[in-house]
Structure formats: structure tokens, C-alpha cells
Amino acid sequence: MNPSTGPAAPAPIIVAERLVKTYGTGAAAVHALDHATLSIAAGRFTAVMGPSGSGKSTMMHVMAGLDSVDSGTVRLGGVELTELSERERTVLRRRKVGFVFQSFNLVPSLTAAENIELPLRLAGKRADSAWVDELVTTLGIQERLSHRPNELSGGQQQRVAVARALASRPEVVFADEPTGALDSRAGRALLAFLQRASREFGQTIVMVTHDPVAAGFADRVEFLADGQVVDGFDHPTAQAVLDRMARFDAVAEEVAA
Amino acid sequence: MIRFTLAQLIAHRVRLALTVIAVILGVAFVTGSLVLNDTAQRLFDEQFRTASAGADLTVRTATAFDSGMGVEVERDPLPAHVVEQVAAIDGVDAAIAVAKGSVRLEDREVDLGAAQLTSWIPQPVGAFPLRDGTAPVEAGEVALDVASAGTLGLRIGDRLTLVADQRIEVRIVGLVGFGDAEGPPVGTAVIASLGTAQEALGLGAAVSELMITTDLAVNELQPVLGEVLGASYQVATAQDLATAGAEAAASNLEMLQIVLVAMSVAALLMGSFLIGNTFAIVVSQRTRELAMVRATGATGAQILRSVLGEALVVGMAASGIGTMVGIGGAIGLRALARGAGVTIPDGDLVVEPRTVLVAVCVGVIVTLAAAIGPARRAAAISPVAAMRQSAAEARLVSRARTTVGAALLTVGAVLAAMPSFGADMPMLAVGLGIALAGVILIAPVVIRPMVRAIGAPLSRMGVAVRLAQESAERAPRRTSATVMALALGLALMSFAAIVGASVKTATGEQYREVIQADVVVESAGQEMLGGVHAAVFDEVLGVDEVGAATRLKYGHWRDAGMMSALSAVDPDAIEEVAVIRMIDGEIADLATPGGVVIAQRVAEERDLGVGDELTMTFARTGEKALPVVGVVADTTARALQTDFLVSLDTYAQHFTEDMDASVFVVGAAGVSADRLAAALERELVDHPTVQVRDQAAVIAGRTQIIDQLFGLVTVLLAFALLIAVLGIANTLALSIVERTREIGLLRALGMSRAHVGAMVQSEAVFVAATAVVIGTVLGAAAAFAAVGALGTIAPLPLVVPLDQLAWLGAAVAFAGLLAAFAPARRAAALPALEAISHD
Structure with missing residues (x-):
């Protein structure tokens, strides 16, 4: 357990340098990532923010080994992702990465418990039952484990998804707009849990969001715009994030004008 | 709405392709059999009219x-x-x-x-x-x-x-x-x-x-x-003669007609499962889109008409193609039937307008009927569904459906079993039909535990297999339709295999028990009354190696309006070549002019015994009352082919036909069967259509028709099975499209491509294995009822050709694996990212 809220920044677990990702060619080309550089500190809860089309989702997909880049390097826990084959990336995802998606993405035919154990079973590993018990208790879903996703509320489904992401103690958990499909109360509860997971268990979490309130739960926030990381600061509050975003908008309007 | 319907058709053309093929096959069978019949009829008519x-x-x-x-x-x-x-x-x-x-x-x-x-x-x-x-x-x-x-x-x-x-x-x-x-x-x-x-x-x-x-x-x-x-x-x-002659010739084709009609019905039924499935999947995939159309003001009735409109267009197009395929296929069918020993004249094909009308109507009606369920479900989609996420089929199957299904199955099974205890034969067909309807209704409920049972030992192999099993269980109606299409084809094949094997075995056993002849001279052809020229018998008697020989003739007579057959034997010589087990009287009493020996079954059925009279109508001599002089065991009667025995002298009084069906020969003392056969072959060399057969060859000759019929059925069903296997591919491909997001998720969570492929392959194997189990059980149960019913006519032990059934099952399971190849590759190729961002 390494409560990493201290002033000294811990060693980065992900280092992404000069990432370039372009969709389409010629005039229709979209630069999703345009020489983006970012490092994620281990054991901390980082929010990645930016307006639609800023490249924040692509950034996350690349860091998680879901997507490839045109150029640049990404190291995750010392492994250079850009040099891995599709198959090796699959294995890496299985071993080192957990995911929480906006739309829960549970396997509808499996029960909550089976969904939680799924990544472990895909990796051919046994679940650490003490750890899983602790997770489901903390998340308050121990009563719902034998239910299937369609019998759970949105908040419950997302908590199952969080338990699934954490069950294998991955090096990094990526959360893509985890509160996007939840009401504000369920959303806040989930964010509080992510915060707790980071602080109490030292879990590295990278959350992509466009919601300043959500970003306020993180240890650090990074801002992306037009495929580049343009800013970032520690200990964000919702208000500070809002202010910073307002400045971007002002700059953007000046540029447009 | 017409434009919407057409746009939908074009958008889903690939998905509908299989539906089209299924309809084409069924319609082609219908057309082919009608064309074949009309052509044969016309040619016979022309022949006799000319x-x-x-x-x-x-x-x-x-x-x-x-x-x-x-x-x-x-x-x-x-x-x-x-x-x-x-x-x-x-x-x-x-x-x-x-x-x-x-x-x-x-x-x-x-x-x-x-x-x-x-x-x-x-x-x-x-x-x-x-x-x-x-x-x-x-x-x-x-x-x-x-x-x-x-x-x-x-x-x-x-x-x-x-x-x-x-x-x-x-x-x-x-x-x-x-x-x-x-x-x-x-x-x-x-x-x-x-x-x-x-x-x-x-x-x-x-x-x-x-x-x-x-x-x-x-x-x-x-x-x-x-x-x-x-x-x-x-x-x-001239007109009367032509009609009578053509009728006689065409009645040879009745058996073929029955087989073809049965095949058409089976192909259409199997096809209808696949049609229903495709429409159900297409509708479920379009739930959001349909809901949106509803939200923009379309009524449920308009949606219903739109889906049925699609079915109508698909049905008409497929029926049109099917009709043409059937007309072309009639030529192939004719060759196939001829190979199976049916006499069919050669000549230009006759395509009556009625054929086209019937074929197209049948195709369109089947397609519409199969699509009506999915269409009603589409019409019931609420506009709110557009805002919902999931479009998965309900796991539950209505209790009413299950109850009705179970009731039908029970009633059908009881009815089908009744002929085994003396009820009329048609009851068997009615019972099997009702039972089948019941099975179709309860299939979705039965299939889940079956998939689970089959999957249980396999699911330890890994999470991919477990997920495949889940996927097969998830949409019970869809899985059951896929399974049933395959199972039905397989059931027909195993039914034919078991009944065929039972009849063949019984024929062989009865023959071996009764006929003691070393060799038998028979015609290589399948002449109804036997094709051995009378002169052959005299030539056989002249051979030194021959100890004794006697001839068997067949004749037709009318038994109270029904055509029946009799066998004529030499009462003094028959016991030298056969073991005649008499229940009452002596076979030698046949020598008493005009007497008849009847099988025990006939004696019991009609309460006849020695001393009674049997009224027989002969073509030449008309109605005659023949004294019953003996009752013979059923097995003996079957070995001599008919239930009525008369002497050759009696035969000569009533028939002018002078062809022998068989000449039974035993060798002279010290002459081996081989030497006897060789000597007879030398003597009969100028009669190339006459064959000298040993016991095995005679039995093979008598069971040849069963093999030929089984062969014909197998070839025809193989087409239908092919379509059913393609149905697995179709269902899988569609369910993969539906599960794009889920597969992407699994890939994101670390499932490898090979794993995804294995998951899809496993699902196909589950479906095929379930179909093999259901199909074999259904076929065996039906065969059991049929053999039981036939056993009341002549003793018939149930023989289950396990090797044949195992081959059939293995072939279908393997075909299922092959069918999944393309969908599995497609699923494995889904990029993880696109799959999760799919919306």
C-alpha cells in the first residue's frame, strides 16, 4: 500500500512519447494524436480530459494496447507496446490491464460473479478469492453476484465492471467515461470507489472523462486538445478544472476569431 | 412503406441468401417431382395412345x-x-x-x-x-x-x-x-x-x-x-386401352412419388425453420431501427406488412428460381430414380402450368408462414425500444407453448405406438406427425438442458467453450430452430437406416431359416413376376451336378378389391429345397387340385382354417373359391415371398404367364455348392440375364430394393442436410454480428483471436451435437414405432445399425465444424477496438 498523494511524484508506469495517429489520408486526414507525450504515475488516479475529438479516447486505447500508432513510443511497466504483435498485446492486456467502459460491457450471458472472474479465466488463472471478496464487499455487490447483467441496475452493473477490472490486480485500470451512463448519485459513488482503490490499494487508474466533477476525484488531471497534451496539474477540484477549461475555450475562440 | 421494405431487402440481401436457398431447395423438390410425374404420365399416355x-x-x-x-x-x-x-x-x-x-x-x-x-x-x-x-x-x-x-x-x-x-x-x-x-x-x-x-x-x-x-x-x-x-x-x-395401359405403367411410379413428396415436405419444413430464423434475427438486429420508424409514426400494422412484404418478395424470387432448378433437376432426379430401379420412360420434360403454380404457391406460403412469427414480433416493438440498449431475445419460452408441445408429443407418441398393438397403419403417420409438431414446440425448452449436458464435460476445456455453450443457450428459440432443421433431416435418415436394416435383417434371417437350396437361379432384372424363362428349368434339370431342382412362380390376384400376390410351388419337390413349417395341414395337400395354403397371419386375421374356402379373383378365370388345405408359418411364407401358396398345376389353370421367379437347386450327393454353381453357370451361359446365386446373393437381391430406396432417400436428404448445415453458418454469422460488442469486450479483456475462433467453432459443435442427439433419438423412436407396426404384419426384429448411425452423426458434427469455419474467422478478425466502440 503506497498512499501516493505526497509531493514527490512517483515513478511513471506508463510513458507515452510523441504519439502520432492519423485516420484517413490527404484532405480528409484526421490527426487523432499529433505528437502527444504523456506519463502516468504509478499508484495514482489520473483523469484525462479534453473536448470531443481531442484524441483522449485514442490516447487511452493506445496506452492500453488496444490500438496501434503511426509513430511514437509507449512503455507500459517497462514493455514497449509499439513493438508488440497483436497477439502479444492481447496477452499483455490480459496480464497487466483492466478496463471499465462507459456502457458497462458486461457479458450478458454470464452472472456478475462469472463476469468478475472472466479476465482471470481468460488468462487461465485462479481468482484470489479473498481479494475478490474484499472487492465485492467494498463495492456492495455481494448480494448480486448470482444475477445476470440485465437483472442489475446501471450502477450495480458498473460496480461489477469495476470489480472485474480490479480482480486480477492489473498494473493499470483504464476507465472510459465510467460515469457517462450513470445518474449523478451512482456516478459519485463509483468515483469515490475508484479514488479509494487508488489511495488504499495503490491501484493505478487512468480515467478518460469530459466531466469536471469526475476529474475532481482524481489525483492529477491531464488536458488534451487537438491530439496533444496541453496542460496538467495535481489535486484537481471540479472548480479548478472548470476554470482551466474555460481558459481553453477562450483561447480556442481567440484562435477561431 | 414499400420503399422501406425494398431498402431493407437490399440491405439484408446476404443474410437472406440462405433463406432463398432453403426455399429454392424445397420448391425444386416439389417442382421436380411434379415434372417427373407429368412427364412419365405423358410419355406413357403417348405410348399407349400411339x-x-x-x-x-x-x-x-x-x-x-x-x-x-x-x-x-x-x-x-x-x-x-x-x-x-x-x-x-x-x-x-x-x-x-x-x-x-x-x-x-x-x-x-x-x-x-x-x-x-x-x-x-x-x-x-x-x-x-x-x-x-x-x-x-x-x-x-x-x-x-x-x-x-x-x-x-x-x-x-x-x-x-x-x-x-x-x-x-x-x-x-x-x-x-x-x-x-x-x-x-x-x-x-x-x-x-x-x-x-x-x-x-x-x-x-x-x-x-x-x-x-x-x-x-x-x-x-x-x-x-x-x-x-x-x-x-x-x-x-382406343381411348380406354390407352388409359388402362398408362395407368398400369404409371402405378410403377407410385413408390417414387411417395418418396419425392415426403422429401419435398421434409425439405420445406427444414427450410421453414431456417427462414423463420433468418427473419427473427434480421428483425432483432433491426429492433432499434424499427423502433425509430415506429417513433416517427409508422403503425405496428405497417411494420408487420413491411416484414411480410419482404418475405413475399423473398418467397416469390426463391420460388421462381426453385421452379427452374426443379425443372432442370427433374432430369437428374430421373437418372437417380432409374439408378434406384424405377422404370421411367425417356423423353422431353412436361411442364404443366399447374406445376409452376403449385410450386410457387407452396414456396411463397411456406416463406410467409415462417416469417409471420418474426413479423408479429417486429410489429410489437415499442417506439421506446429505440432508446434501449439491449435487443437480445427473451430467454423465456412461453409456458403455453411448452404445455401444448408436451401434450401434442404425448398424444402423437401414443397414436404412433397404437399400430404396434393392432391399430391401423395410417395411425402411425398421423401419430408421428403430431409428435413432431410437439417436439418442435417444446424444443426450445429441451435444448437448454441438452446443450448444458453436452457442454458440461467440455466446458472444463476453457472459458471459450463455456461462453460458446452460453451463447447457444442464450437464444433458445433461435438455437432450437437451427438444431431442429438439422435434427429433422438426420431423424429421417436414421429412421430410414433403422427400418431398412430391420427389414433387411428379417428378410435375410427368414430366408436362411427356410430355404435350403445350395444355389438359386434368378433374373438379374427386377421383373415383377420374375424373369426366368421356363426353358431354364429344363436346362437346369439336365445338368449332372444337380440333385434336385424346383421352381417358384408369382402371380397376381384380386383379394376383395385389393391386388395381392401368390407364390406357386411344386408341392412334391419344395421340401427338398426348403424347410416348410406347417401350422396345420400338409404342403403335399396342395396337390389336391385347386387348394391354397395360407400364412398363419392371414388365417388368424380372417379366421380361416383347413377346410374353409378362400375367394380369389384371377384375371383370366375370374372369381374362384379355393379350399384352404393348410396353414404355413409366417416366416416360411415370407421366405417364399407371399402369404398364399398354390401348386404349379393350380397356377397353370389360372395364369398363362410362364416365367419362373426362382429355380431352387440342390447339388447331387458329393457336389459342393461351388461346383454346382460353376456347372450351372456353364450351362446357362446363353442366358446372360439369368444369374446363379448363392444364399448371400439371393438375400442381397431381395434386399436390393431397400438399399436402392435408402440410397435415393439419402441422396435427396443430403441436399436438405447441406442447407441445414449452412443454417448453422448463417445463425452463427448473424449472432456474431449481434455480439460484435461482446466479442470486442472479450478481446479487450485479453481473449486471443484463436480463442474467439474456438468459441464460435464450439458453438457450432454444440448445435450440431444437440441436433445429432435429437435427430437420432427422434429417428430411432419413429423407427421403433414403425418396426413395431410392421411387426404385426410379419415378424420384424428391431435392428439398429449403430455403425451407420455413428457415421451419420459424426458426418453431421464434422459438417457443423466446417460450417462454423467462416463465421469463426470473421469473429476472430473483429478488431477489439472497433468492437467496443461499435454503436
Whole structure:
């Protein structure tokens, strides 16, 4: 357990340098990532923010080994992702990465418990039952484990998804707009849990969001715009994030004008 | 809405392709069988119309019936005085004597096969116009039909021997046609002068029939002739003759018709599962889109019409193609049926407008009926569904459906079992039909535990297999439709395999038990009454190695309106070659003139015993009461092929046919069966259509028809099974599209491509394995009922050809694996990222 809220920044677990990702060619080309550089500190809860089309989702997909880049390097826990084959990336995802998606993405035919154990079973590993018990208790879903996703509320489904992401103690958990499909109360509860997971268990979490309130739960926030990381600061509050975003908008309007 | 419907069709054309293929197959079967039937009917009609067209009236000796089991009865010849009597009647323009009958052709001792000998009748009365050479008017001259001369490699000037009552050396002097054709559609025609024909057929001065031309109206002269000649003679119009002849010939095709109709029904039923499935999946995939259309103001009824409209277009297009395929396929079907031993004439295909109408209607109705469920579900989609996420099919199957299904299954099973305990045979078909409907209804409920049971031992193999099992369980209705299409085809095949094996085994056992002959001489052909010329028996008796020999003949008779068959044996000799187990009386009592021995089954059914009388109607001699002189065990009767035995003398009184079905031979003391067979083969070398068979070969010959029928059914069903296997591919492909997001998620969570592929493959194997289990069980249960029912007619032990069933099952499971190949690759190729961002 390494409560990493201290002033000294811990060693980065992900280092992404000069990432370039372009969709389409010629005039229709979209630069999703345009020489983006970012490092994620281990054991901390980082929010990645930016307006639609800023490249924040692509950034996350690349860091998680879901997507490839045109150029640049990404190291995750010392492994250079850009040099891995599709198959090796699959294995890496299985071993080192957990995911929480906006739309829960549970396997509808499996029960909550089976969904939680799924990544472990895909990796051919046994679940650490003490750890899983602790997770489901903390998340308050121990009563719902034998239910299937369609019998759970949105908040419950997302908590199952969080338990699934954490069950294998991955090096990094990526959360893509985890509160996007939840009401504000369920959303806040989930964010509080992510915060707790980071602080109490030292879990590295990278959350992509466009919601300043959500970003306020993180240890650090990074801002992306037009495929580049343009800013970032520690200990964000919702208000500070809002202010910073307002400045971007002002700059953007000046540029447009 | 029409534009919407059409846009949908185009968007889903790939998905609908399989539906189209399924309909095409079913419609093609329907069309093919109708075309084949019409063509055969037309050709037979033409044949008999051509044969009798030249005469206004024909006089023959009267018979009680014209034909039995597809064979025209042999009639007594007309005495010479009748010819004079008729010629003298006022109004008779010409009375032309005709001699005709079957002969064998020999070319320098080599048997060229059977031919129909007819005396020469000049045009326009005769049906055989001279095409080349001269008419055969002198003794020792013949003409051959052009087509057969070509096939047999014979030319004008060649010498031949006609073998019938007498052997007559003849020379070919001319070639004839048949009407406008090169020859009759079936068989060989030989034309000789009246005198030569009479001599060959042993008619003396008598003739087979009289062809009469008149200037009077036919219906004026007919009663006059009838009055003069009396009841012993029949005066028939050309039309009547043609109809009777064609009917006799066409009744040979009845069995084929039944098989084809059964295949059509099976193919359409299997097809309807796949059609329903495709529409259900397409609708479920479009839930959001349909909901949106509803939200923008379309009514439920409009959606219903739109989906049904799609089905209509698909049904019509597929039926159209299916009709054409069926017409083309009729040619292949004809070759296939001929390979299975059915006599079908060659000639241009006949496509009646009725055929097209029936085929298209059937195709469209089946498609519409199969689509109505999905269409109603589509219409029930609420506009709010557009805002919802999930479009997965409900896991629950309505309790009402299950209850009705279980009730139908129970009732059907009870009905199907009843014939085993003496109820009427049709009850079996009704029961099986009802039971099948029940199985279809309860299938979705049964399939989940079955998939689970099959999956349980496999799911330890890994999470991919477990997920595949889940996926198969998830949409029980869809899975069950896929399974049932396959299971139905397999059930029919295993049914045919089990019933076939049981009948074959019983036939073999009964035969071995009864017949003690070392070798049997039989015809290689499948002539209804046996095709061994009477002279063969005498030649056999002349062979030194022969200890004893006796002949078996068959005849047809009418048993209270139903055609039946009898066997004729030599009561003094039969026990030298067979073990005759009598229940009552002695086989030797058959020698008492006119007696009959009946099988035990018949004796019990009709409460007949020794001393009673049995009324039998013979074609030639009419209704006769024969004394029952004995009751024989059923197995003995089956080995001798019929339930009624008479002596050869009795046979000769009632039948003019003189063909033997079998000649049973035992060797002289110290002669081995092999040596005996070799000696007989040497002796009978000039009878190439006659075969010397050992016990195994005789049994094989008797069960050949079962093998041929099974072969025909297998080939036809193989097409249907192919479609059903493609159905697995289709269902999987569609369910992968549905599960894009889920598969992407699994990939994101670390499932490898190989794993995803294995997951899809496993699902196909689950479906195929479930189908194998259900299909085999259904087929076996139906076969059990059928064998039980048939067992009430003749003892029939149930034989389950496990190896055959295992092969069938393995082939289907393997086919399922192959079918999943493409969908599995497609699923494995889904990029993880696109899959999660899919929306």
C-alpha cells in the first residue's frame, strides 16, 4: 500500500512519447494524436480530459494496447507496446490491464460473479478469492453476484465492471467515461470507489472523462486538445478544472476569431 | 412503406441468401417431382395412345382386371373363329388380327434381352411405320425399332433368334419407328408377320387381339360387337386401352412419388425453420431501427406488412428460381430414380402450368408462414425500444407453448405406438406427425438442458467453450430452430437406416431359416413376376451336378378389391429345397387340385382354417373359391415371398404367364455348392440375364430394393442436410454480428483471436451435437414405432445399425465444424477496438 498523494511524484508506469495517429489520408486526414507525450504515475488516479475529438479516447486505447500508432513510443511497466504483435498485446492486456467502459460491457450471458472472474479465466488463472471478496464487499455487490447483467441496475452493473477490472490486480485500470451512463448519485459513488482503490490499494487508474466533477476525484488531471497534451496539474477540484477549461475555450475562440 | 421494405431487402440481401436457398431447395423438390410425374404420365399416355390409335375398337378376351402391381395381365388368345365372326359383322370395315407377346432376342446364342413382339400391321392402323428396308411380311422376316437397333448394334440383314414358346431364326429386313418417335419409350419392339409371330408365341391359329376399323360411330358399333361376342370378350375403344395401359405403367411410379413428396415436405419444413430464423434475427438486429420508424409514426400494422412484404418478395424470387432448378433437376432426379430401379420412360420434360403454380404457391406460403412469427414480433416493438440498449431475445419460452408441445408429443407418441398393438397403419403417420409438431414446440425448452449436458464435460476445456455453450443457450428459440432443421433431416435418415436394416435383417434371417437350396437361379432384372424363362428349368434339370431342382412362380390376384400376390410351388419337390413349417395341414395337400395354403397371419386375421374356402379373383378365370388345405408359418411364407401358396398345376389353370421367379437347386450327393454353381453357370451361359446365386446373393437381391430406396432417400436428404448445415453458418454469422460488442469486450479483456475462433467453432459443435442427439433419438423412436407396426404384419426384429448411425452423426458434427469455419474467422478478425466502440 503506497498512499501516493505526497509531493514527490512517483515513478511513471506508463510513458507515452510523441504519439502520432492519423485516420484517413490527404484532405480528409484526421490527426487523432499529433505528437502527444504523456506519463502516468504509478499508484495514482489520473483523469484525462479534453473536448470531443481531442484524441483522449485514442490516447487511452493506445496506452492500453488496444490500438496501434503511426509513430511514437509507449512503455507500459517497462514493455514497449509499439513493438508488440497483436497477439502479444492481447496477452499483455490480459496480464497487466483492466478496463471499465462507459456502457458497462458486461457479458450478458454470464452472472456478475462469472463476469468478475472472466479476465482471470481468460488468462487461465485462479481468482484470489479473498481479494475478490474484499472487492465485492467494498463495492456492495455481494448480494448480486448470482444475477445476470440485465437483472442489475446501471450502477450495480458498473460496480461489477469495476470489480472485474480490479480482480486480477492489473498494473493499470483504464476507465472510459465510467460515469457517462450513470445518474449523478451512482456516478459519485463509483468515483469515490475508484479514488479509494487508488489511495488504499495503490491501484493505478487512468480515467478518460469530459466531466469536471469526475476529474475532481482524481489525483492529477491531464488536458488534451487537438491530439496533444496541453496542460496538467495535481489535486484537481471540479472548480479548478472548470476554470482551466474555460481558459481553453477562450483561447480556442481567440484562435477561431 | 414499400420503399422501406425494398431498402431493407437490399440491405439484408446476404443474410437472406440462405433463406432463398432453403426455399429454392424445397420448391425444386416439389417442382421436380411434379415434372417427373407429368412427364412419365405423358410419355406413357403417348405410348399407349400411339399403340392403339389406328384402331377404332379392339377385341380381346375379357379379364377380371387389366393389370396388377404395374404389370398388365396376360390374356388368353382369341380363337380363330372369333376373327371370322367379327369380320362378318355389319359395319366392321376391317378386322385385323394381331399377335403380340414378350420374347427374348438372341444373337448367335447371346441373349440380347426381352422384347415386345407384335405382328406387322400396315399403316394407318399399325403404330410402327416402316422407316427403312421392307416390311416383314414373309416368314422368317422381322423389323426392329430404330432406337433399339442402334442400342443393340443391329442392322438390316443381321440374323437373330426369337425365343419364346419356340425358337425361330429370323432376319432383320426393316427398321420401324413408333408413331413419330424412333421407338417405344421403354423396351424393344420386334415386328414380324402374323404367321411368324403366332408361331413364335405358340398361338397356333389364335390371335392376341383384333383391331377393328369402322365407318360407323364407335359408340354405335361397340354395343353391337359386345352383344355378338358375349361376356367372354372385351370390346374396348382406343381411348380406354390407352388409359388402362398408362395407368398400369404409371402405378410403377407410385413408390417414387411417395418418396419425392415426403422429401419435398421434409425439405420445406427444414427450410421453414431456417427462414423463420433468418427473419427473427434480421428483425432483432433491426429492433432499434424499427423502433425509430415506429417513433416517427409508422403503425405496428405497417411494420408487420413491411416484414411480410419482404418475405413475399423473398418467397416469390426463391420460388421462381426453385421452379427452374426443379425443372432442370427433374432430369437428374430421373437418372437417380432409374439408378434406384424405377422404370421411367425417356423423353422431353412436361411442364404443366399447374406445376409452376403449385410450386410457387407452396414456396411463397411456406416463406410467409415462417416469417409471420418474426413479423408479429417486429410489429410489437415499442417506439421506446429505440432508446434501449439491449435487443437480445427473451430467454423465456412461453409456458403455453411448452404445455401444448408436451401434450401434442404425448398424444402423437401414443397414436404412433397404437399400430404396434393392432391399430391401423395410417395411425402411425398421423401419430408421428403430431409428435413432431410437439417436439418442435417444446424444443426450445429441451435444448437448454441438452446443450448444458453436452457442454458440461467440455466446458472444463476453457472459458471459450463455456461462453460458446452460453451463447447457444442464450437464444433458445433461435438455437432450437437451427438444431431442429438439422435434427429433422438426420431423424429421417436414421429412421430410414433403422427400418431398412430391420427389414433387411428379417428378410435375410427368414430366408436362411427356410430355404435350403445350395444355389438359386434368378433374373438379374427386377421383373415383377420374375424373369426366368421356363426353358431354364429344363436346362437346369439336365445338368449332372444337380440333385434336385424346383421352381417358384408369382402371380397376381384380386383379394376383395385389393391386388395381392401368390407364390406357386411344386408341392412334391419344395421340401427338398426348403424347410416348410406347417401350422396345420400338409404342403403335399396342395396337390389336391385347386387348394391354397395360407400364412398363419392371414388365417388368424380372417379366421380361416383347413377346410374353409378362400375367394380369389384371377384375371383370366375370374372369381374362384379355393379350399384352404393348410396353414404355413409366417416366416416360411415370407421366405417364399407371399402369404398364399398354390401348386404349379393350380397356377397353370389360372395364369398363362410362364416365367419362373426362382429355380431352387440342390447339388447331387458329393457336389459342393461351388461346383454346382460353376456347372450351372456353364450351362446357362446363353442366358446372360439369368444369374446363379448363392444364399448371400439371393438375400442381397431381395434386399436390393431397400438399399436402392435408402440410397435415393439419402441422396435427396443430403441436399436438405447441406442447407441445414449452412443454417448453422448463417445463425452463427448473424449472432456474431449481434455480439460484435461482446466479442470486442472479450478481446479487450485479453481473449486471443484463436480463442474467439474456438468459441464460435464450439458453438457450432454444440448445435450440431444437440441436433445429432435429437435427430437420432427422434429417428430411432419413429423407427421403433414403425418396426413395431410392421411387426404385426410379419415378424420384424428391431435392428439398429449403430455403425451407420455413428457415421451419420459424426458426418453431421464434422459438417457443423466446417460450417462454423467462416463465421469463426470473421469473429476472430473483429478488431477489439472497433468492437467496443461499435454503436
